[in-house]
Amino acid sequence: MPETAASPPKSTSRPPPGGKARPPFASLLTWILPALFLAGSWAYQVYGSKEQAVPEIRYTDLYTLVDSGKVESVTLTGLQIRGKLKAADKVDGQSITTFRSLLPAIEDRNLLPLLREKVVAVTVKSEEVSPLVRVLESVLPWVLILGAWVWMSRRAAGALAGGPMGRLLAGRSSRVDTAARVQTKFDDVAGLKGAKRDLGEIVDFLKAPEAFRRLGGKVPHGILLVGPPGTGKTLLARAVAGEADVPFFSVSASEFIELFVGMGAKRVRDLFQQAKQVSPAIVFIDEIDAVGRSRGAGLGGGNDEREQTLNQLLSEMDGFARNDLTIVLAATNRPDVLDPALLRPGRFDRRVVVDRPELAARKSILAVHTRDKPLSPDVDLEVVAAMTAGFSGADLANLANEAALGATRRKADAIWAADFAAAYDKIVLGDLRDAKLDAGERKRVAVHESGHAVTAFFEPCAESPARVSIIPRGMALGVTQQTPGVDKHLLAQPELEARLRVLMGGYAAESLVLGTISSGASDDLRKATEIAFEMVGHYGMSERVGPVFHEHRTAHPFLGQQIALEGGGTSDATVHTIEEETRRMLNDALRATRDLLSTHRSELDDLVSALLEHETMEKDDLAKVLRVAAT
């Protein structure tokens, strides 16, 4: 959605966020370098021109002059010799009174005795360094050190610009410095009827506050949007601001947690101050649980910082006057961990649930995300919605985008149903994998997947298989996909048991058909163990354990990260019983699956052959093979 930035709040003396403050040294440096250059060139000019004024003579001419007693004095500086004549003389047709020459690098043992003999005054000087070199020698190291320091500090400031240190230097978050006027409207948010209805009241309030105040009603200032990731909480908050046509301040609470204690609180203060300046406004705080977790839950600086930030947030929420037109929307997917103080009346006392979309909502979300994309007539969004149970709005937006990218790669003019299917596979199963399986491995994968599919097909409470494939994708060497038919909100015990059996299908088929099991079943066993544990420890589905919820989890040798040993009141004996009951459920499932597969052994074998031949079997072909085999 196009966004335009509203005018930023007036009166800020700080440099613009993100803009680099030039250290004073940088400008100093820009003066020093040219000055140094000028001084150097001046010194060179002066020194060089003096040098040029003294005529240079050949070494042999030097000898001739000394030998003939015309030289009054000489000065030796390293390999340089300069001299003065007693009277003007001609060398190479040029009249000179002074001269300069270079001595050979090999020591001339005759020159000094000759000079002494001819009574020439000899002065020896240490080697002369040009003023330019002297200036450079003394100043350049300092200039280089200063330059390196300025360079490093500017680089560090740039690297940290997005981090806590950079923000510390900048003083406030760039994200909250300007409010955006958003164009998002409720029409852009598909489904979520209940949430839109609840938030519609806020829009009405922002548009006509007087109507609400007339009867003394109080509109909530803090609303908590609760829901899984990607379900449209941010989108909804933007839509509220867009519908009410008010500035939208968005910040993620994790950005409040700064390196130094007190900075987060300062940033909260800044945020609310700015919002109040331009109110009516919407302040959206994403991931509020990052600062809003129950206080006193830990030690250390990070925790102090979080608590201070939370306290500041609480006091800002309390500071709203009755006629304040700033509404704070906060999003979280962990409302259970929030500090009760945050949820009490006057603060975030309204809760709007933003759940994963159901079939109809999925269809309308897909419609929103394909409205500017050409669809071929074979695309039925109802079918796409049906196969995407459990997808969030963000997943559906991603699916539509992947399908469009697939069609673009094909250089097609429209998106086909096959593009949606390929996009679904890519998102759910991962990209095609270049795994070269040998014949034995391929057969094992076919047996394993057929085991899942046959169990899912014949198990009355299982979701029917929609597709089986032995083409390696993502982390998997093969896959059996099931579709629930309708959106499920609850799972009854027989359905959970059916899930366990389908999960055991691969393991059971391998041992039944091939006589051995392989490492390929580990992920199935992990998932099955998780379900069985939850049935026993959470759902009260084991008579021995009873209707008790065992909340806390910790590492356990048998169940991995499953059972708690501390804090939750779960005794060792109960842990042991849960462990035994979980194992019993898994063994029962395995036994039932083995029986089912033995009964349908011929169907299993037929499916294995069909899979080895075709690699992928869609729902109808699958049913045909199994039914044909069954008759």
Ligand code: ATP
């Ligand atoms: P998180 O909890 O991870 O921050 P969120 O709930 O805030 O996620 P959004 O950022 O609002 O989710 O959604 C991500 C994207 O998913 C949106 O930009 C939008 O493209 C799409 N989307 C989600 N829900 C919907 C919806 N109901 N209608 C249309 N698009 C949606």
